[in-house]
Amino acid sequence: MSEAKTASVAQYAKMHRVSEQTIRNAVAQGLIIMPTSGRIDIDQADASWAIQRRSRMTTQQTDQGRRSAEAKIVVGIAKLRLAKDKLEGVRERYINRAEFAAQANAEVQQFIVWLREIPDRCAAEFAAVLEISPTVAHQLLARFIDLCIVELGDLAEEAVRTAETA
């Protein structure tokens, strides 16, 4: 059985032209497993740590480095998708308050206009039902609509206020 190649932290750091602290950090992160002997198993350390070291900083020529760089890019794309999804979620749930107030105001104003059109549209039929002249029917409906609008109060102001406090 062949014996595993080992190296001290200092030797391994020198092999990869990094500081000893870098190797100790990789050991602390669990990427490099340090047995009780205190010597690093070179094969394990190369497979786990060395192949992905600095892969995002340089264009990768080797197969292992290329795979490592690709993995980092895939992770980046996944993070980006997640962030975009989160952003879309917020965008779908909220609307601009000022635009909402303006929209509510526009709707109320239009509704009042539609109410005021009722006498013009319904006077003839109304007159026929009540057997009164169309002019009287128009006046009656106009008066009725006026009373309704007064009762409803300032809808536009209310719409803007509720939009501001919602």
Added chain:
Amino acid sequence: MMAIDPSPETLMKINTELNVVRAQHNDLTLKIRHRELVEIHKAEAVTFARARRVRDQLLSAPARHAAILAAELGLPAVTLVHALDHVIHASLREISRRPRPTQESFSGTD
């Protein structure tokens, strides 16, 4: 699976885009905190509540006003109530079918 170019530029581009998206998200969060944005379901709730109040008030208006108007014109009150009821129902039905006035985009979170 799409082809990935494992160059440093690719990762940098992705990270840049990620930062842009995160900045946009933070901007929205800030707007929410400053009450510049309102939740759609809340906006709909207040709009529907107001619409219902207006509808109910209009539907009950003939019963409240017909007697006075009938007395002024010498008309039978019951007939006037029915006629006004018909006018209000028909008008509300017609208004509900009309397109809403456009304050163009209703989603101003961009």
